[in-house]
Amino acid sequence: MKKITLRSWMVVAAGLVTLGASAQQKQTKVKHTAIPNYANHCGTTVHTERLNAATNGKYNDQQFESWLAGKVADLKARNAASKSTLNTNTVVTIPVVVHVIHDGDAVGTGENISAAQIQSQITVLNQDYSRQEGTNGWNDNPVGADMEIQFCLAQRDPNGLATTGIVRYNMGDANGFEMTEMDTTIKPATIWDPEQYLNIWVVKDIYVEVFGVQLPLAGYSAFPTMSGLDGLDGLSTEADADGVVIGSMFFGSHQIYPEGTYDETRNLGRTASHEIGHFFGLRHIWGDGDCDVDDYCEDTPVAADANSGCVAGTDSCPDSPGLDMIENYMDYTDDMCQNIFTQDQKLRMQAVLQNSPRRSTLASSLGCQPGITYDNDGSLNINAVDIAGCSTNYTIRLNLANAGNSTLTAADINYDIDGTPLTYVWTGSLAPGEETEIQIPMEGVAGSHMLNVNILTVNGGGDQTALNDTKSRAFSITDPVTAITQQITLTIQADDWGDEIAWTLTGSNGYSLSGGPYEDNYLDVQTITVEPNVCYTFTITDEYNDGICCAEGEGYYLIKTAENVELATGGDYGSGETKTFGILEEVNGVDSNKLNSVRLFPNPANTTINFEIPANMTNMPDSYTIYNSLGQVMGNGAVTAGRQSVNVAGFANGVYFVKLNGSNNSQTLQFIKY
Structure with missing residues (x-):
């Protein structure tokens, strides 16, 4: 069965829209087949399209390729004049910082992958980008190239302080991250200077929403841009969205570090090799088109579409010379199949490395050199501000790390909410390099707020450097949905695909109820007795990731009290959503929670x-x-x-x-x- 790609999915979706508009009679229903997890390997193309729209055409493909073609031609001419080959042994080393975004799992569990798994990925990158003999990155293809690029986990952070190159943030989302959320929320809050570091984010799940359907991804990268064109450079929002995002089960190699959790076929670290190829200017080998569209590399034969598996002898464009290069890192084939970058792909990478903003400065970065260490040095990050489901209370979650050489046993942490200063005293024992999460419960009010935190003292004295002590984050609180009632009515109106729907209703008192799947267009109405002083959570999901309204019928859900007070409603929710509401107690007509x-x-x-x-x-x-x-x-x-x-x-x-x-x-x- 042909693999569903983002391009082909959009073509199919467009065809369905046309069909629906022109049909005069009811069409025969074709049952949905749920999109397999991570059916789409890469979201770089759609990421580039979004940035192009957001930056007034800065990521225009034609302009970029025109600019890059000139740079590649200049590079070829210089090589010819000096009679040099592409393999000049001038290796550049790129400092990498890996931001692990997790939801509280212990290190080495789930998406909070271990340092050993991260190091296995760096090893794979160095093998693949050097065409290292005796490894999975070796090939004997005459057009195969040593890219002369190596990677290191950063040893110094943007402040010049020592680092492992791995930063962990407890800010994961059980529903995963849509690409826009990654670019506008996660990346700007965590990114290191993109002119000095290749930023990689490892997360549990990534998806992109297209036509109301949430398409899961293995990863995506920010494509490079050109320089020297007036009016097209220097947009800070674009810099904040730079870097590479990869799902945790695609990061690292099970051969090098078998203890990790990996995808069945993409388990040798080639997702990162692929996405970093995009980061340095490579396109998919099929050019994101058909046999008439190329990837601007003459030594990669044209292909009609992405390939999957590892089918030798594939020739999707028989009228053009050469078989599909299924072993190229820029295809969608299984990791075990991939082992080649070509000479022309190397020329593109070199041209980007020498000329593109936030790429040309990476080779001269000091990030791979050891940073400064101090005896007493605490480091602070804001993991999250968790808002309680049925109140305005919240919990501040801070990450305290020992960045010094001495064991950390005490720290005074200043935090202020909207200018009100407070102090939290932490005591414990953190060895150098260890970290812990601090949770501070707070009573809040609805509205927008600003949290500022900084370390005042460590081990009874001053922190020896303030460079990693201070963080800020804005957050907002909404008034909780509450009602006084003894019964609620839950209504589920299924759409044309009722068997894709499932829901649960749970209470803080241990209550649990679930429903679905349904017959198509089924109406389910349930009356439920509820208890006072309980916070209830309603979660609804859709197997096909397109909700129950409105493309495939007028489905919806509605929760209201016996007194007809609406507590939660919706339907256009993609893969799923969660709503909370609180039931209060009535005593002589007055809310006893307050009385x-x-x-x-x-x-x-x-x-x-x-x-x-x-x-x-x-x-x-x-x-x-x-x-x-x-x-x-x-x-x-x-x-x-x-x-x-x-x-x-x-x-x-x-x-x-x-x-x-x-x-x-x-x-x-x-x-x-x-």
């Missing part, structure tokens, strides 16, 4: 906290105890009034907890001292 709960204010507090006990509370607390974040008792006393004040001016800045104790119950409140 029967103790209120603590102000929060954050500087000198005094107050807790206010509702007059109708049936089980009054009789005492309170204040604990710090380490569980140490900081103060206690009797509760003698409905509104009571406690002096906290002598407390150190940080997070504290007030436990109110009653005869048969207790309640714990949190506050922040600044």
Whole structure:
């Protein structure tokens, strides 16, 4: 069966639109066949098209190829004049930083791949780009070329400090990352100077949305651009989107590091060889066209389309000379099949390396030279700001790493929210190179906010360099969806492909309900009894990644209360989406979450906290105890009034907890001292 490529999928989709517009009678239904995971190897072409639209034509193919053709011709002429060959032994080494984006998995688990797996990928790149004999990168094809490019994991960061070249961020998404989210959110928040480093992001899943269908990818790269054309250079948004993105199961080699988790056929690290080929200006060997479109390399025979598997003797363009070069890294064949870059592909790479913005500076980067180390040096990153599903509370997740030579046992971390300064005191034990995640729970309000964090001290004294201490991130909180009710109605209207639908409803009390798949166009209406003070999460998925509205019928989902209050609705959700809502308790017509709960204010507090006990509370607390974040008792006393004040001016800045104790119950409140 012919492999579905992005181009062919778009052609099919366009044909379906035309067919639907011209048909006068109902068409015979052809059952969906779910797109296999990672059916599309590479998203570089669509990435380039998006950047071209966003940069007013800067990534125009014709302009780029016209510019590059002149550079390649100049390079050929210089080689001929000096009677040199392409294999000049002038090897350039490119510093690589690998950004591992994970969702909390331990190092070496899932998408949070180990350093050994990352190093296996660097080894493969060096074999493939040097045509190394005795490895999978060797070939005896007369047009095969040693690209004379090597790669190293960076040893110094943009501040000149020592690094392993691997940076981990706990900011993964269970639903994966759409290309636009990678380019506008993940990359700008994590990228190192693209003029000095080849940035590679390793993530769990990547996809691109086309015609409402989420097409999974193995990887994609930012294509290089030209220089010297007035009005086309210097757009910062484009620099933020530079680099390479690869799915974790396609990164590394199972032969070199078998302990990793890999794709069945793309498990020898050739996805990175392919995408970095794009990074240095190579096109797919079929030119993203047919037999009339080329890749601008005369020594790669024309091909009608991408090849899959490893079928020897493939000739998709019999009217043109040569068989399809299925062993070329720029095809879509299995990793075991690939082993060649050609002489003309090398010329393109060399021309890009010498002339293209953010490529021409890589060879002179100091990133592969050892960086500076200090005895006492903490490094700080913001992993994420997690918003609670049914409240405005949130958790700040910071990554504290020991970048120094001495064991890190203590760190004072300053963090401020919208200008309100707070301090978190961390204690523990981190050996050099180790890291830990710090979680700081916060009470918030709806709206836009700014988080700033920095290290004040380490090991009881000053951090010896502030270059890696400070980070900032904007975030926003929305008011939670809540209602007072005892019953909800869940309605699922399936579209023309009901067997692709599945959903779950879970509650923070352990409740669980699921549904689907369905008959086509089936209507499912369920009345569900719900409990108060529970946060419910509804998740719906579509196997074909096109939702239930609107291309294939008018499907939808709707959750509303018995009182007809809408809690969640949708249908045009691609592969899936999640909604949360909270059910509150009603006592004499008043929300007991507000009436029967103790209120603590102000929060954050500087000198005094107050807790206010509702007059109708049936089980009054009789005492309170204040604990710090380490569980140490900081103060206690009797509760003698409905509104009571406690002096906290002598407390150190940080997070504290007030436990109110009653005869048969207790309640714990949190506050922040600044």
